[in-house]
Amino acid sequence: MISDLHFMTIAEASALIRARQLSPVELTRNFLDRIAALDAQLNAYILPLADRALAEAKQAEAEIAGGRYKGPLHGIPIGLKDIYNTAGIATTGHSALFRDHVPTEDAFTVALLREAGAITLGKLSTWEFAIGGASFDLPWPPARNPWNTAREPGGSSSGSGAAVAAGLAMAAMGTDTGGSIRGPASWCGISGLKPTYGYLSRRGILPLSPSLDHAGPMCWTSEDCALMMQVLARHDPQDAASAIVPPVDFVAALGGDLNGVRIGVPRHFFETDLTCEPDVLAAFEASLDVFRSLGATVIDVTLSPLGLFTDVNGLITAAEAYAIHQEWLQKTPHLYGERCRLRIMAGAFVSAADYVNAQRERARLVQEVTAVMAGCDLLMMPTRQMTAPELGDYDSSAGPSLTRPFNMTGFPALSLCNGFDRNGLPTSLQIAGRPFEDSFVLKAGNAYEKATSFRSLRPTLAAPSLAAD
Amino acid sequence: MDEISFAARVAATGLRPKPEDMPKLxxxxxxxxxxxxxxxxxxxxxxxxxxxxxxxxP
Structure with a gap:
């Protein structure tokens, strides 16, 4: 008898589904029951899709019973950040402006997940249009952190992080323009990959800053992120940024050891460019010791100040977001919440010259990081300098950000859980790699997770109706 | 930048932020x-x- 179906990883569940020892219908029902019982505490979902999910699960079960097993995502229940277009289903961006927006087509990545047999449990909370912060002036409440519901889950993929950590989805899709996958992965204690820019299609995702927007998976483990990437990493001829690269077996690439791997640590990012909480620093140093024990070597590297990466990212995001929202902000500003409205309005004040210069500085920073990574295979640092703050207190526009350098460069970056602070909140490690070496980043993350015990601890949510489970 | 010139910059954008938005903006x-x-x-x-x-x- 399998207990805690909702806390299984994709790797575990898919092996049982393939062997016909686990029913996708039973698995999906389990998640839907939990969403019904627990999500009022978390607000992870804007729109659960119970009937549709059950229908999809029954179809998956019939296909598998008929010998048409599609692969590791077949029958796996997932959630979608509500900026991913879903045909015939509202895609709101968590905004009154898009409350009635019902796309006619799935996002390219959503279509890939459906083809692979994944079950869509529902649409997940986000910061409004993936920017700003947790807001209380929107049609839906902000998501909360399952480790402590008074705390931020991080954003903008806030519902995605909360749902995966709490066992309300086995995986979720997020997007990341300045840290919106890795931030919630960090504070919710899960694994979230911002892939290399161009690896995953952006088509059919509500845009924020097209030259910085990345789609990516959010899962309990790096291994599960690899299973998702196996399906998601496909060229999309209708996305101008979509890369054409040789196919990679992300799952096979998880194998092998880390002997001789060189890890570069830009210590100034988190020792002088901003202030880290002591528990975050201690967890980071302990993580490096784990990698040393796995055969890696650690060297210090120097990059431009973290604040410069952050500022250039901020200029580009503001200008590009305003280009998208200009007409709506001029005509219907009252349909935005305050935090999103002000952040995007600020983009009206970035001149064309400053935007071009920001993109040119970005090119210089890419060259700089490329040169540094000629001498090391991975970069590591904390994902966030602190653990989850009180809900509503986090201002994503304030101060240097450890995640933005990898939106700027487009290099792949993974956030994973590397411990817990004195209050029981997750700390996090960020692992970045060279362009299109996402599989190597995931291999390092997987090795770390296998060598440590942090994947064995889940948040506990009180639920009288499930207390006897 | 003083308050008056910022108001002029705002006006030039065609945006009409609420008065209470102005300090944060x-x-x-x-x-x-x-x-x-x-x-x-x-x-x-x-x-x-x-x-x-x-x-x-080509």
């Missing part, structure tokens, strides 16, 4: 102006934007 714009001052200056073609215009090769 001005603070955000000040930070944006500071960031912009860091990226100005002469640059070579090696520092073209990543989205540089490129035609498909």
């Amino acid at each position: 001005e603070a955000l714009v000040k930070d944006m102006d500071r960031a912009a001052s860091l990226v100005r200056g002469p640059r070579s073609y090696a520092e073209e934007p990543l989205s540089a215009f490129r035609l498909p090769t």
